[in-house]
Amino acid sequence: MKKITLLFLFGITNAQIPSGQTVIDSMTAIMSPENSKGLIRQTNVYENGKSRTFDLEMFSGQKGEKSLMRYLKPTSVKGQTFLMLNSGDDIWTYFPRTRRVRKLASHAKKQKVQGGDFSFEDFSSEDTWNEDYSVENRGNENLNGVSCWLLKAVAKPGADVDYPLVMLWVRRDNYYPVQIDYQDEKGRIEKSLTLDDIQLIDGIPTAKTIVMKNVLSATKTIMETVEISFDWVPPKGFFSERNLKK
Amino acid sequence: MIAKYASSLFTRKQFTQARISVIQFLVLLFLVPLEAQTSFFGYFESEADRINFNNKAYSFGYHKVRLDFEQKRDDGIIISGNLNWQKYHGQTTWNFLDFIPQNVWEPYFPDGKYEVTITDTFYLDNLYARKSFRFMDITVGRQPISLGVGYAWNPLDMFNQKNLLDPTYEQPGVDAVRFEIPMGNRAGLDVIMANHDSLSGGEKMLQFKTGIGSFDFTLNYANRYHLYPYWEGVNVTTTHTESKFIGGSVVGQIGEFGIWAETFKSLDETTGIGEYVLGLDHTFDNGIYVMGEYFHNTLGVTKKELSLNHYIHAFSGESKSLMKNYIFMMSRYGFTDFISGSVIGFGNMDDGSFSFLPMVDWNFMEDVTLSLMGNQSIGESNTEFGVQGSAWRLRLRAYF
Numbered sequence: 001m002k003k004i005t006l007l008f009l010f011g012i013t014n015a016q017i018p019s020g021q022t023v024i025d026s027m028t029a030i031m032s033p034e035n036s037k038g039l040i041r042q043t044n045v046y047e048n049g050k051s052r053t054f055d056l057e058m059f060s061g062q063k064g065e066k067s068l069m070r071y072l073k074p075t076s077v078k079g080q081t082f083l084m085l086n087s088g089d090d091i092w093t094y095f096p097r098t099r100r101v102r103k104l105a106s107h108a109k110k111q112k113v114q115g116g117d118f119s120f121e122d123f124s125s126e127d128t129w130n131e132d133y134s135v136e137n138r139g140n141e142n143l144n145g146v147s148c149w150l151l152k153a154v155a156k157p158g159a160d161v162d163y164p165l166v167m168l169w170v171r172r173d174n175y176y177p178v179q180i181d182y183q184d185e186k187g188r189i190e191k192s193l194t195l196d197d198i199q200l201i202d203g204i205p206t207a208k209t210i211v212m213k214n215v216l217s218a219t220k221t222i223m224e225t226v227e228i229s230f231d232w233v234p235p236k237g238f239f240s241e242r243n244l245k246k
Numbered sequence: 247m248i249a250k251y252a253s254s255l256f257t258r259k260q261f262t263q264a265r266i267s268v269i270q271f272l273v274l275l276f277l278v279p280l281e282a283q284t285s286f287f288g289y290f291e292s293e294a295d296r297i298n299f300n301n302k303a304y305s306f307g308y309h310k311v312r313l314d315f316e317q318k319r320d321d322g323i324i325i326s327g328n329l330n331w332q333k334y335h336g337q338t339t340w341n342f343l344d345f346i347p348q349n350v351w352e353p354y355f356p357d358g359k360y361e362v363t364i365t366d367t368f369y370l371d372n373l374y375a376r377k378s379f380r381f382m383d384i385t386v387g388r389q390p391i392s393l394g395v396g397y398a399w400n401p402l403d404m405f406n407q408k409n410l411l412d413p414t415y416e417q418p419g420v421d422a423v424r425f426e427i428p429m430g431n432r433a434g435l436d437v438i439m440a441n442h443d444s445l446s447g448g449e450k451m452l453q454f455k456t457g458i459g460s461f462d463f464t465l466n467y468a469n470r471y472h473l474y475p476y477w478e479g480v481n482v483t484t485t486h487t488e489s490k491f492i493g494g495s496v497v498g499q500i501g502e503f504g505i506w507a508e509t510f511k512s513l514d515e516t517t518g519i520g521e522y523v524l525g526l527d528h529t530f531d532n533g534i535y536v537m538g539e540y541f542h543n544t545l546g547v548t549k550k551e552l553s554l555n556h557y558i559h560a561f562s563g564e565s566k567s568l569m570k571n572y573i574f575m576m577s578r579y580g581f582t583d584f585i586s587g588s589v590i591g592f593g594n595m596d597d598g599s600f601s602f603l604p605m606v607d608w609n610f611m612e613d614v615t616l617s618l619m620g621n622q623s624i625g626e627s628n629t630e631f632g633v634q635g636s637a638w639r640l641r642l643r644a645y646f
Contacts, residue, residue, distance in 0.1 A: 046583055052612055075287050075645040076613045090460060097416050100392040103462050103497045105504025107529040115583040115609075162531075219583065240431045241455075246378065 020135030023149050026175035027168075028129065032063040033204050038228035044116040047218040054114050055226075059234065066239040069113075077114065081244050088120060094244040101241055116221035117191065117212040132159040133166065143169045143178060163190070176205045189215050202230035284317040288328065289645045295336075299635025300344055306336035312371075327373035332366065339363045346557050347628040354477055354554055372419035383426040388419040391438060393453070394508050394523075395462075395497040398574035398592065399541040399566055401510035401521035402493050404449065404470050405440060407563035410574065410592050411603065411621070432457035461498030466510070467491070472519075472564055476555040489514045503528050504537075520544040521566055539574040546570035549597045549629075568630050571595040584609045592631075599625025599632040613645040 018026075042054040055073040060066070067088075070081040079096030091104040109120040129135060133153035141150040148169040155164045165183040170176070180193040191214050195207035206228060213220040237243065294307040314328040342360045343351045351358070374387030394400030398413045406417040422440035429435060436453040451468045468491040473484045493510035504527040512519035521544070527537035546569040547556050559565040574592040581587055586607050593600030605619040619639040625632025 044583060074613050075289075076615075078287065095414075097390070098392050098414070099390045103395070105499040105502075105527065106460070107499075107502050107504065107527075111529060111533070111535075112580070112583075115580070237428060237431060240428065242383065242426065242428045242434065245383075 017137055017139055018149070020137040020151050020153070021130055023137055023151055023170050023175065024129045024135050024153075024168075027170050027177055030175050030205060031177070033230045034061075034063060035232055035234055036060045036228060036230050037232035039226040041222075041224040041226055042114065042116060042118075043222040043224070044114070045220045045222065052115075059232075059238070061234045061239055066234075068239055068243065071114070082120070083239060083241065083244050084120065085239060091120060092241055092244060099245065101244055117214045117219055118221055118223070122212070129153065132156060132161050140172065141169065146178060147172045148178060174205050176207070191215065201228055204230050284315065286313065286315050287646060288313040289643055291641065291643045293639060293641045295637060295639045297635060297637040299633065302344075304337040306334065306338065308332050308334045322377060324376045325374075326376070328371050329369075330371050331368050334364050334366060338365070345633065346554065347633050349628050350552060350554050350557065374419075381427065383424075385422075385424040385426075388421050389424065390417060391420045391422060391424070391440070392417060393451070393466075395464075395495045395506040396508050396523040396525060396539060396541075397537060397576075398539050399508075399521070399523050399572075401508050401523060401566065402453075402464070402466055402495060404451065404468060404491070404510070407566060410601075411590075411619075413574075432462070459498070461496055464495045466493040466495075468493070468510075473562070474555075474559055474564055476558070482558065489519065491519075518544055533580060535576075535578045537576050541567065541572040541574070543567045543570055543572075546596070567594075569594050569596040594625075594630045597625065597629040597632075599623065599629035601631045601634070615643050617641045617643075 037059050038057070040056050040058050042056060043051050044054075045051045053073070054071060054077065057068075057070045057072060059068045065085070065087050067084045068081065069084075071077040071079065079094075081094040081096075083092040083094075084090070088109055089106050091106070091108055092101055093104060094101050112119055113122075133155055135151055135153045138150045138152055141148055148171055151168040151170060153166040153168065155161045163182040164185055165187070167181040167183070168177055169179040171178055176195070176198055177193075178195055178198075181189045182191040182193075184190045191212060194211045194213070195209075196211070197208040198205050199208055200206070206225065208225045210223040211220055212223075289312055291310040291312070292307070293310075294305070296303065296305050310330065310332045312328055312330050314326070316324065316326045318324050340362055341358075342362050343355055343358055348358075351360075370388070372388050372390060374385055374389040376383065376385045391405050392400075392403060393405070394402040398408060398410055400406070400408065405420045405422075408417075409415060420440050422438055424439075425435075425437040427435040427437075433454075433456040436451070436455065438451040438453075440449045440451075449468070449470045451466065454465045456463055470489060470491060472487045472489060474487070476483060476485065490513045491510055492513060493508070495506070495508040497504075497506040499505060504525075506523070506525045508523040510519075510521050520542075522542045523539060525537065525539040527535065529535045543566055545559075545565045546567050547553075548569065552568070556565075556568055560568040572592065572594055574590070576588060576590045578586060578588040588605045588607070590603040590605065591600060600623070602622045602624065603619055605617060608616045608618075610616055617640070619641075621634075621637040621639070623631045623634040623636065627633055
């Protein structure tokens with residue numbers, strides 16, 4: 001928290017409008033707690049209005065570099081577990097009925113998680129904003145009554161990214177993002193991520209509801225945080241293939 | 247479909263021992279303390295098949311219920327098991343020779359008949375206890391064991407044989423004791439001692455696993471028994487040999503492609519057993535997944551050498567293929583969030599026969615999946631897959 005506060009003060013005192021890079025760095029810091037353990041409810045809402053709900057345990061370590069997701073419901077996917085290391089570059093999946101562990105190549109990161117609008121890539125913590133995008137702070141904009149910095153992130157030439165343009169609304173008071181729009185090559189908003197019901201949990205701002213809306217396919221996936229703890233410390237060897245099978 | 251039924255006629259995983267264990271399972275259920283955290287789950291599966299070959303058409307299928315149970319005891323021991331009921335319908339008596347080219351069986355069976363009847367089954371597939379210690383996990387009992395990194399073939403998995411029509415279908419349990427000893431986050435030692443078949447004695451597998459960068463590796467050593475069945479007149483008998491094996495696997499990626507390789511080779515030069523798999527996969531930006539796998543089996547024979555005995559070696563699982571060189575390819579795409587389509591193609595490169603299988607999975611209700619699969623064989627009538635004609639399969643699976 002000290003780091004975040006210092007960055008915040010730096011941004012305000014040295015310039016009326018902090019640079020896009022400063023805001024992105026602050027946002028990245030606040031979005032990357034050291035460890036977390038939570039119970040998440042994933043609801044996929046389809047274009048016909050029908051929905052499906054999945055419950056999963058989610059564990060994260062080393063600022064999201066390591067994570068483990070274990071599905072609890074429904075029965076057809078119960079026990080199916082994903083281990084992601086090196087910010088999602090290495091993925092292992094475990095199928096409880098066969099007790100089989102399979103390593104997936106990194107291209108699998110593009111695949112949808114349980115048919116929803118999040119991909120494995122979205123769950124990894126690879127914070128390469130400054131590496132892949134040129135970020136410009138376009139100034140203050142109110143979004144749903146909240147004062148935000150509006151950032152425009154344009155992909156750098158040759159960057160290996162899915163979206164050439166990303167618009168971000170980041171709260172001015174705590175640098176927490178409230179909306180991120182992902183635009184395709186044609187300038188259309190393809191996906192829109194909103195972070196809602198932000199609460200202070202274990203001293204860390206946390207969105208209790210995250211919605212990824214696919215504008216083109218008229219589907220959305222809602223991730224509700226049922227329980228979360230940032231005080232959790234992973235036991236030694238927790239993020240390992242051994243723990244996948246437990 | 248056809249191969250699945252044919253191989254079941256000669257499978258060496260007999261259920262006699264499992265039937266006895268049903269009583270043990272029921273006793274165990276009564277011993278489970280009421281306050282213990284016990285969960286029951288499973289699925290119902292129903293399959294209807296239609297095949298056309300040798301100018302004949304057959305309809306058959308089954309209904310299956312699998313009931314799983316898992317108890318997590320306070321002392322950290324996990325006890326798991328499952329019971330399976332499988333009831334067949336339609337054609338249940340088969341002429342085994344229908345699955346084999348005529349020129350192969352003619353010298354042994356001039357009347358062209360060797361009939362086998364598939365009967366309804368009620369069996370305990372798994373019953374095992376697992377305890378995790380700080381430095382080791384121990385699993386004892388009839389348990390699922392799945393080794394190797396290949397998709398369609400796993401040379402290292404000496405306990406199971408995959409069905410090319412359905413490579414990810416669950417495998418029968420193996421009576422074994424397994425020790426898994428972690429050695430750091432990505433390394434570990436795996437020791438499996440299996441009582442795989444009461445006739446052949448124990449089998450042992452030692453596997454060292456580690457990871458470097460984006461690659462995972464295993465080094466394997468095994469001691470196994472081979473029970474080669476062969477025809478003596480119209481009766482099947484067996485030869486019994488013990489061999490030591492070495493093997494290994496690697497899985498990782500090069501650029502945007504996932505790659506894997508796996509091998510298992512006999513140290514006994516006289517048997518000359520060696521199986522090799524090489525695979526590659528990729529997911530395109532539009533979500534289309536493609537994979538391909540090549541399999542080589544030194545124990546496989548050429549088309550000229552082929553005899554009835556080679557067929558039963560392959561059906562019994564003692565050899566993972568009939569001939570030497572095979573290929574498996576698959577492409578999968580999610581059309582909607584509920585419907586996905588796959589196209590599978592596999593073939594015997596030595597006799598030029600192939601099977602082509604389009605498949606659609608429809609997840610039409612929560613926990614309920616309906617699958618429709620077609621199968622068209624390509625090749626001459628005296629080839630491995632060419633003899634199999636065409637088929638359709640409809641399968642419903644509902645989890646509870």
